Amino acid sequence: MVVAKSWTMVQHFQGAPKPEDFKLVEKKLPPLQAGGNSPRFHVAPYSRRTMKEGDVMIGSQVARIIESKNSAFPLGGYYLGNLGWTTHSISNGKDLRPLLPEWPESLPRSLALGCVGMPGLTAYFGFLEICNPKPGEVVLINCAAGAVGSVVGQIAKIKGCKVVGAAGSDDKVKYLKEIGFDVAFNYKTVSSLDEALKKASPEGYDCYFENVGGKFFDATLPQMKDFGRISVCGAISVYNEDDVLPSGPCVQPAFIFKQLRMEGFLVHRWTDRFAEGQKQLLQWLLEGKVKYHEHVTKGFENMPAGFMGMLKGDNIGKAIIQV
Ligand SMILES: NC(=O)c1ccc[n+]([C@@H]2O[C@H](COP(=O)([O-])OP(=O)(O)OC[C@H]3O[C@@H](n4cnc5c(N)ncnc54)[C@H](OP(=O)(O)O)[C@@H]3O)[C@@H](O)[C@H]2O)c1
Incomplete structure (x- = not known):
């Protein structure tokens, strides 16, 4: 059985978010149809304003399929999902987008949350x-x-x-x-x-x-x-x-x-043109015309700290949480 850990928002942020505004909860997931674990998350300023009390914190992640009953989502596949600040999710696949098929081995997949995301x-x-x-x-x-x-x-x-x-x-x-x-x-x-x-x-x-x-x-x-x-x-x-x-x-x-x-x-507004933008950004990255830097916070337990740090300006480039 898989136990998912999630960060929820206890109370609406008054001013800058504080550690006591977040609560770590655990939930046993039922036997699944399709699932994924989540090696990389991002934290972004928009999470600051659009949350309400009790919600799992919103955010995207690059997730890996660790169990699947759907052949369209093979084991080990990497997908981008707006799955929130949670370690494991069950999905029917509708909220998952595959990374670009031409994703080069030389670039970390976490760029799907940053430069190419x-x-x-x-x-x-x-x-x-x-x-x-x-x-x-x-x-x-x-x-x-x-x-x-x-x-x-x-x-x-x-x-x-x-x-x-x-x-x-x-x-x-x-x-x-x-x-x-x-x-x-x-x-x-x-x-x-x-x-x-x-x-x-x-x-x-x-x-x-x-x-x-x-x-x-x-x-x-x-x-x-x-x-x-x-x-x-x-x-x-x-x-x-x-x-x-x-x-x-x-x-x-x-x-x-x-x-x-x-x-x-x-x-x-440009969702229907995202593939065009991603291909161009990927090409510029490979040509060295666009460079990237990731500010990586390690450990799921440190997500609130990573988020608060990003809002305070700790990050150079994209603020990423690696679990
Ligand atoms: N319209 C959209 O669709 C859309 C999509 C994504 C992001 N955004 C917006 O784009 C902006 C940048 O987002 P991002 O993800 O790239 O974040 P980010 O720049 O990676 O991180 C936030 C940065 O904001 C700066 N900051 C924090 N408080 C500030 C303040 N009071 N005054 C000035 N700067 C402050 C800090 O840098 P310094 O150390 O330089 O202060 C911090 O590193 C945000 O406003 C975000 O809401 C909009």
Whole structure:
């Protein structure tokens, strides 16, 4: 008999998630039709806002079939599933997606949760479709050393842009320079965000890939160039604000006189094109044009710590839990 361990949310997060907000529960699984164990999980900012009390924490995993009564899901096969923070699941297969058949031996399967998975696809479609970058343009990215931002910056370089990234530690800044960002700065230690943005690109920004919101957005808006495009992917600086969101400056004049465009998106908009994005990202990885870094937390029991650490900024690249 298989015992599944799951992390549930005890109470809705008040401010930043705390260890006592999570509870580890065990459940005996009945004899199964098809099942899998889960060597790799991811933790992502969206898990922070969309949970309710008593739920198993949401999240994707690369799962391996360890027992099967369905020949379409052979033993040992690897699948991607939104199965939550749980070690073992029974599935009829509808919620499982096979990894790309051409998955190369040289790349870890966990990239299906990062560069070649949801974060990579978010970068690929959210940047290319909304910012429509042209060679020579200047692109600004915040959360730049994270799962999404690090891929956006590298795609922008592939497209011939000048790339500026902001991240929250000197190690992250160093990493951004290693993967090809033209300019990177630590937004936590600069004396003035306005000045840091001006120094990084005195002529301003054509494209802004927004992951943070709040004060970062307020500082960037006046520095957008005419006809600039802003792709709103996330607003992590306000995810811990429970009820009252901070107010900002009046944005309309900048949008009118600079003729700016801003568009929010959810990556699922492009679900029917995911295979195209994954193939392209895989190819860029194999060509060395996109590099990856995984921030691995070992042990299922450490999932809440890995999640809280990611929200605090511990991770360079994709935050992964390995069990
Ligand atoms: N629209 C979509 O479909 C979609 C899909 C996936 C992700 N997203 C969004 O994309 C953004 C990045 O996600 P990700 O998975 O790539 O996460 P990530 O960047 O790998 O990890 C989160 C990072 O956020 C930064 N951060 C945390 N609190 C912050 C704050 N108060 N102000 C500024 N930065 C803060 C930290 O980096 P620093 O050390 O640099 O502060 C941390 O490492 C998130 O906003 C997420 O919600 C949207």
